[in-house]
Amino acid sequence: MSPAPPGASAPPPAPAQAPAGVQRTPVPADAPPPSGPRATAGTSGTALATTTQGGTTTGTATAQLAAAEPGTLPTPAGPGGQPPADEPGEGGGGGGDGEGPSGFPARVWRGRPEDPQWVRPAFLGLLLVTAVLYFWDLNNSGWANSFYSAAVQAGSKSWKAFLFGSLDSGNSITVDKPAGALWPMALSVRLFGLNSWAILAPEALMGVATVAVLYAAVRRRFNAAAGLIAGGVLAVTPVAALMFRFNNPDAMLALFMVVAIYCVLRALENANTKWLLLAGAAFGLAFLAKTLQAWLILPPLAIVYGVLAPTTLRKRLGQIGLAGLAILVSAGWWVAIVELWPASSRPYIGGSQDNSFLGLTFGYNGFGRITGNETGSVGGGGGGAGGSRWGATGITRLFAADMGGQIAWLLPAAFILLVAGLWLTWRAKRTDTQRGAFLAWGGALLMTFLTFSFMSGIFHQYYNIALAPYIGALVGMGATMLWERRSQIAASAVLAVTVVVTAIWSYVLLNRSTDWYPGVRYAVLIGGVVAAVGLLLVAKLGRQLALAAAGLGIAASVGGPLAYTLQTVNTGHSGSIVTAGPAVQGGRGGFGGGGGGRGGFPGGAAGGTRAGGFPGGAQGGQNGQPPQQGQGQQGFPGGAGARGGMGGGGGMGGMGGLLDGATVSTAMKTLLETDASKYTWVAATIGSQNSSSYQLATNDPVMAIGGFNGTDPSPTLAQFKKYVADGKIHYFIGSGSGGGRGGAMGGGSSGTGTSITSWVESSFTKKTVGSDTVYDLTVPKS
Structure with missing residues (x-):
């Protein structure tokens, strides 16, 4: 028996009462409404879609029960209340409601009563592993980006500097971004004193929070396995591990982007205005981290809500308008203060040429990033056709040597699984929330990917952290949806193709680091090929072999980025432009300090060390260490000076x-x-x-x-x-x-x-x- 098609409902069973041995429990207040192929029984009188395992029809416990009265879900009873455990994330509860001698701790550990016992411990384990990754030897980057660390220090000593984001407590000039991303770090320094850990710990906490919110967003519409895969992919993405241990604004930006999408998906369930207003507030707070980049995904999300929300078109448009107002309020209060404050008594707006934050927002930090016409930018405007002073542009930009190892490991898989997810949900009703989730995450991914690929202005490798949550969500949702249909040859074939493409691409990325653990690339490639064969034959395999093939496919898919991530967390990174992972051949270099860039000036020759070197200049320190006194840090063409300066007069x-x-x-x-x-x-x-x-x-x-x-x-x-x-x-x-x-x-x-x-x-x-x-x-x- 095949699973029910997307959007279809199984006919209601004849009995009106639950079978003997089954008790009814109220639907949790935050439970999502029925939708798509995994619609729950109860509110609509339909049963859960069945799933197949190894060619044999199985079903969740609730799928085999009579339809419940509105407002309740049938819950299996019996020893432990444990349903068939064939499908990750499916089945009823077990272990009671979490009340008892332990009280709240038991509820935290147990999670939802209807979940299998492994779900909440697995989720907490994911957060623990993420925290260990992001807090491990957090001091090894020193001041990280000293530009922002100085502003944090200033904000910890002067509330005026805190408000405006001043570079110094004398309030001469601000950073070239809004102050929002500095506030958590400055408060931390006020509490714990000025040190590297106090500056970077809030960033690591944001990383753990981002993984948690991504899990919640994906798990709500799909299952726990999908949420765990999504969160795990994000956690081990090299550029994410880099930036959640660094003090640039991108950590806060990523967190609020995921929060915003979570809120939009909640609003999609029942056209809830409250959740759409919260999404607007999240977009406004993201703007206070990194200005207009925060609004890059607004168009696709607004379209998704405007088309799919389960209410009238008039109400949808009105809700979108209210969300826009929430964005303006949550971001505009700070902008209004800066613009209305007398310029003579506030710091100069750094990065602007007219002492105006609005000018900075729409110029240097706004459309100038797209066109390359950035007044005040290092090196001036954009480059010629097909490129810029910040690297070649085009559809392959993010797969190139200097970008691929940062973000592109699972990018092909995300595109494949996005198409697969839309295909599986295409015939669902307009308001189907699983399809809405694919459109929301997919729209965010495509909008960001295309902008990053073709923008001619300043573009650094670490910007790619914005893509990491979208990739994780699509991989988690698409992989589990196909796994549920693995008895169908088309679904198992797409899973196999996704794994083998990911393994081959990981081999290519790992092969760019020819002197770095060559065994990893072969293990990933061989493991991916074996897993793909197993997934092709999964319908004929037993349960244990099927799960083994799936586990091997996951390991092969994340093995490459995990290796890069482990290298990243064990390497110090400092300077304004940093990159994750080991040195690669042919990459556009960065300017970062120890552990930062790997090459020279944009468009110039690549350096041979972690710190890199400008064309014609002295090389910097290696393996994340600063150069020795008097050694030119990534020396300049035609001369060298201690720590980056040119000796003598007329330097830069x-x-x-x-x-x-x-x-x-x-x-x-x-x-x-x-x-x-x-x-x-x-x-x-x-x-x-x-x-x-x-x-x-x-x-x-x-x-x-x-x-x-x-x-x-x-x-x-x-x-x-x-x-x-x-x-x-x-x-x-x-x-x-x-x-x-x-x-x-x-x-x-x-x-x-x-x-x-x-x-x-x-x-x-x-x-x-x-x-x-x-x-x-x-x-x-x-």
């Missing part, structure tokens, strides 16, 4: 913040800390990555002239002169370990850094402290 300001920050000597730290309380800023220097290193070393504010890229017109020369005249800045740090003098990359000789540096050199006497050139701004030349 430490690449305007793209490299790891300065190495602060003990003598320099002592100098800056002397009489620090007398000044608003203990020092000023070109570029945020330089300033952040001195600020984190001393825990005192340091002004970043020109902001992140060194190209922002802040402060002007006149403003800087006034700060000096008012005695607000003690030192100016020129060339040396922190970076070169003058304008930053992209700023040229006309940048604000150049004019300020020239004035300082002509007005004050320089001295050398360690490898730094320093000017005491309180002692002008005679």
Whole structure:
């Protein structure tokens, strides 16, 4: 007997009462309504679709029961209440309702009364493993991205800096993003003090929370096995493991994206306005993490709700409008404060050229990322046809050497299973929520994938974390839906093809790291081929062999990304551009510090170490370690300087913040800390990555002239002169370990850094402290 087709209902059984030995329990308040091929008995008078195992018709316990009265679900009784355990995630409860001597702990451990006993422990185990992965040796990245760590430090000392996201507690300039992603870290530092763990622990917690919400979203419409697969795929995606252990805004963005989709799927069940408003609030909070990227998936989700929600078209459109209002309120309050606050009494909006957050949102951080026309960007605008200064564009971009190992392991599988899921649910009724789930997650994946593939502006490898939850959801939903139909040759064939394609692709990705554990690639390939053969024959296999084939297929599919993830969590990552996994051949390099990028300037030659090297420059440190003093960190073309700066005059300001920050000597730290309380800023220097290193070393504010890229017109020369005249800045740090003098990359000789540096050199006497050139701004030349 074949399973019921999508959207179809089995005829109601004749008896009106449950068979002997079966008791009725109320439907949990949050139980989803009946829908699709796994519709539950009770509210609609239909039975659960049966499933087949090894060619023999089986069914869940509830599928064999009489239809219950509205508002109840039939629950099998008997010893342990355990139904047939052939299908992961199916069957009735066991072990009671969780009440008893243990009370709440028992309910937490047991979970839903109708679940098999293994479900809740498996879910808690997933969260525990994820937490271990993300918290393991969390301090090994030091300050991680010191640009954001400095802002976190500032926010922990000044509530004004906390509100605006200032780079320093003197509030000279903000980061080039909203402040939302900094708030959890700044609160953590206020509680636990300034240290690496306090900064990164909130990011790791967000990673665990994202896995939990993804599990809940997928499990609700499908089964526990689907949720576990989805959460597991997300947890071991290399770029996710990287960013949930790092302090860029992408961790918070990923969390709220998953929360938003969860809320939309809940709203789809019964056209619930409350859940759609919560989805809007989640999108607004995501905007406060990373501006317009948070709204990238809004169009497909709005279309899915507008078409599928079980209510009138007029009400659907009205609900979408209310959700839009929720987005504006949850994001707009902060934007309104920033825009309406007098510019003279707030920090300059970093990354903008007009001191406007709206200008930053729609320009440098908005449409400029799509077109490549980003004023103030390092390197300027986009590239030629078919590419940009940030790598070649096109449909294969995310499969290329520098991107594939970050995110693409299960990307082909997600596309295959998306098509399979839509095919299986195509004939379901309009409001079918399983099809709605495939359209929601699939729409989010396709919208993000196409945007990332063809955008010409700044694009870094770690952006791909946005795709990880969508891939996990589609793999979990599609794989379990096909598994339930495995007696049908078409379903088992698609499962087999998905596994073998994933194994072959994993072999290709692993083969790009020729000097890194070659045995892994062969194990993945052989295991995937064997599992695919077993899945093709699954209808003829016994239960144990069928489960073994499925388990081997899962292991082969996640073996590659798991290996990369384990390497990632054991490697320190620092700097502004970081990548997961080992070094690969032919990849576009990044600028990150130890454990960061693996190559040179965009479009340039690849470096041979984890830290990489700019074309013609000295290589940085290896295996996640910073270079030795005096060694050029990813040295610049034509010259080298300590820790990324070019020695002598006319350098580039430490690449305007793209490299790891300065190495602060003990003598320099002592100098800056002397009489620090007398000044608003203990020092000023070109570029945020330089300033952040001195600020984190001393825990005192340091002004970043020109902001992140060194190209922002802040402060002007006149403003800087006034700060000096008012005695607000003690030192100016020129060339040396922190970076070169003058304008930053992209700023040229006309940048604000150049004019300020020239004035300082002509007005004050320089001295050398360690490898730094320093000017005491309180002692002008005679």
